[in-house]
Amino acid sequence: AQTVTQSQPEMSVQEAETVTLSCTYDTSENNYYLFWYKQPPSRQMILVIRQEAYKQQNATENRFSVNFQKAAKSFSLKISDSQLGDTAMYFCAFSNYGQNFVFGPGTRLSVLP
């Protein structure tokens, strides 16, 4: 069974600074997808970024980028130029071709003014 671990329950960052959230996972599969989701206080889960395991190039979406290390089974999220609106719970998720999505326990990020 796949597992996803996020070792940082809470983090904080000053506005405009950069922060990195950690995620590791365990799987015996070779092909899979990884995602970061954001859940602000409104409770709506929003997709931030996704990565296909067969792609070596790290995904980027504006201020959000990932550091995908397949051999180490690591998938960290970097947020550059942090904004107050980035304050949220961030969940790392693993998908075995959509048959199931396994989520990590989440990291609560606070962006401080």
Add this chain to the structure above:
Amino acid sequence: GAGVSQSPSNKVTEKGKDVELRCDPISGHTALYWYRQSLGQGLEFLIYFQGNSAPDKSGLPSDRFSAERTGGSVSTLTIQRTQQEDSAVYLCASSFGSSYNSPLHFGNGTRLTVT
């Protein structure tokens, strides 16, 4: 187009009563998932539908929980004889299914409070 719709958004019920939670996925999405999220916690997988069938029911916590999906669209999650530990936010999500690189699209959830 419309996103994933869940109703009701909030539900307060007395212990021992049955409740039904509804999820209306995005049109064309064949896969549908139910998760439970306790206050400040992560997402606990409950059940997954591909079309109308449920290949994975492994997450349902007890036989008081059941779910169905009809017409490859709307799904209902039923909790019988509710207990206080059932209090949580129940999230529904849909996607294009296992054949595609399709992320989950979530509804806003139903907050269930059992008194």
